[in-house]
Amino acid sequence: MSRALFGTRVERREDLPLLTGQGCFTDDLKRPGMLHAAVLRSPHAHAKIRSIDVSAARALAGVVAVFTHADLGAAGKEIPLLQPNPLLVAHTQLLLAHDEVRYVGEPVAFVVGDDRYVTEDALELIEVAYEPLAVAADAQEALKDDAPLVYPEIANNLASRFTLGFGDVAESFARADLVLRQRFKIHRGAGQAMEGRVVLAEYDRRANRITMWSATQAPHLIGRLASEMLGIEERQVRVIAPHDVGGGFGPKAIFYPEEGLVPFAARALGRPVKWTEDRREHFLSTNQERDMYHDAEMALTREGKILAFRDTVVFDTGAYVPWGIVDPWISATTIPGPYKLPAFQVDMQVVYTHKVPVTPVRGAGRPQAVFVMERMMDLAARELQLDPAEIRQRNFIQPEEMPYAMGLVYRDGAQVIYDSGDYPACLRKSQDLIGYDQFRREQSRARSEGRYIGVGIGVYVEGTGLGPYEGAIVQIESSGKVLVTTGATPQGQGHVTTMAQIAADELGINVDDVTVVTGDTGAIPFGVGTFASRIAVNAGNSIALAAREVREKALDIAANLLEANKDDLELAQGSVFVRGAPARSISLGALALTAAGARPGYTLPPGVQPGLLATNYFSPSQAAYASGAHVITVEVDVRTGDVKILDYAVAHDCGRMINPMIVEGQIQGGVAHGIGNSFYEELIYDNNGQLLTASFMDYLLPTAKEVPTAKIAHMEVVCPLNPLGVKGAGEGGTIPSAAAFAGAVEDALAPFNVTVREVPLSPEKIRKLLREAGR
């Protein structure tokens, strides 16, 4: 193939409609006779439902129907668990709560009416008699023997407990020169895509077909679970993630109760129904992630070589586990990161609480793991009076040791084997971007002037591009243009551009001659979804392989038509021609027509199936391990606890880049998310499980004022595991950010000898650290 487009900054083909108000988001869609829905949500974190009276709501003019659990019939069952695991006692949600609610925001009733205003009026008319029960609001408290139980049969609220590890941890600790122990807390946050969740469904009674539009990251998953919940054949449910989905960040990769309720109501009423999440609902009902407590211990030699790492972890999984124990498992296996550990042990306790369920949010368990390991590296450096960069260099896995088997089993069931990467060079590159050595000199000068500036480091390794697969159908149409259909569905990542780049290169055509269709279960039978930084690897390679097959097919037919040897043919600029005799040529369009049977009576070459079309599902053998190093400088105002970011550097390796502009956009956006997690975004629940920060006035997203433009350096260490050599790039911007900020703040405050043990680091918390240090 040519590499004319691969690796270049092709401008986005998505932009024009979005810039002119012509985008197509789910809430922009209207269907004839469409009704609107609103959800009554539990105001209690834990309560018995004694009775529900919907009569006044049903009687309200403009209300068409009110559904409670009693109206759901066969759909009144738990949503199927996505990732069963023998180590897990699993509970998933009902579409509507039956006799008990387990978090504030859990759906209790579903109102359908003429418009959203009237349905919200009706919510206020529903009388629910709740009997409030004791609440388990915090995971550590929930583990105690006298804690209220989320499920009576699950002692200590322990959904799952597992240990992972290798080597002789006890022996390593026994012979260590230095043993460090520290406790860390990482706080949960929310996805906060600017577009909330939206679901629209209509039912065709004669065909018994449901069509759903959802602002989702995973239309095939939604279709499969909707069919199971509604008792209708999978082929009778078509799910479309519209052309435009307003951000995902993980939480939109889940099947939510509303994705069952909306089609259920549409079928029951015979009219299209739409539900649009408002921001308050996003806070109260869209899955969240990151609450974890770690008790970490590290054993080292006096030279700063790690001998062993032990971590006892409590993971708050909320009230339900729709994704099983994927998050804690990823977190556990990410802790070792880029370092050679002779011995490692993690004891993970996954705990139910009366809070919004936990599923992956950008980073998926990794930011917590990186936070803990990198904090311990910093503490060890301080103890041994080594530079934080130096102690990391002494422990890095070296590039010549690749592939490196960590000795752990990843969430896909395969061994954790790092395929490629150069961690030592990556950190040096990031240090160079920031001017590390010079900053150290400035730091001593600043301290003598009473200014507190510091530098922090976060290094990560991320298993990206997980299977099982993503697929593509590549078809050359009779116009000579190419149609690429993939199960991948974008929420801003620019797939319509990058996927077209791949197909155009493989087929020797213009990028503008490629149409990319995404997110429609009616267009491609199988798909997995856009999450876990998996699309470049899975969909990208499936497109390349399908396009190669189409190319071979085009050459076979051309060889026949041009009466030439296939080896003498070339494909470029939309035509196949005989090398050295360009006049003997035939366009891809003409070949497509021939292959489509447009010349009746013509015989296809032996073995050639009709249609210039190929389908490929690429299934990676294991994760592709991306990596990177963030180096950040900050200045802390010790009087107010305010932190100013001075500079932010990212060096990273996501394998071969399809489009560096888009990669940089992913990194910069990820960094912004990391800044939010590090300083601003806080879901504060009280002891009754009430969310106290359920608006953008209280839960702060970083603005242009808080997010500097990161300096970015790319290292393209080719992934040996897939034909394109790519790794994922969607989450690396977020993963090490909090770890690096914690290090930077601690470094700035080194004269006061404070230890940063948690994020987010609000000014209040920084002042508390300083007060405790006597300042």
Place this chain on the structure above:
Amino acid sequence: MAEKRTIQLTINGRPYSGQVEPRRTLADFLRQDLDLTGTHLGCEHGVCGSCTILLDGAAVRSCLVLAVQANGRRVETVEGLAGPEGELHPIQTAFHKHHALQCGFCTPGFLMSIVDLLKTRPDIEDENEIRVALAGNLCRCTGYSGIVAAVREVAAQLRRERTP
């Protein structure tokens, strides 16, 4: 349900009229009644800025304005930003060039806020001032760097055009 009121207003230079309940927001009127879906609703409590439009030339959050309050007034939305032949406004062009949008959901609000900014503060130049001026709009995808770059470029361009 309260009695509906008749409102008349000008949107992107064209007259519109409609019957609305007094409680209906201008954003819902634009999106649902007039199918002008370019204006987006991100929070419905006046913080995210996705629904920003111009009302009599000034940037406002259409989720916090009632449709009846717009009666007799002039509204500009993202749909009216490009010229009659589809020629893009310089800020639209700059957004594309600087990869200032990913999912594009917050984009219309940013564009309208920036149009207001460049009109009210045509001399804005300093990056920090631009960042402060943009802080009333939230974006979860881009980390703002492309947006800031686009504004700087257009502001500089406008300054050059004003200097003879």
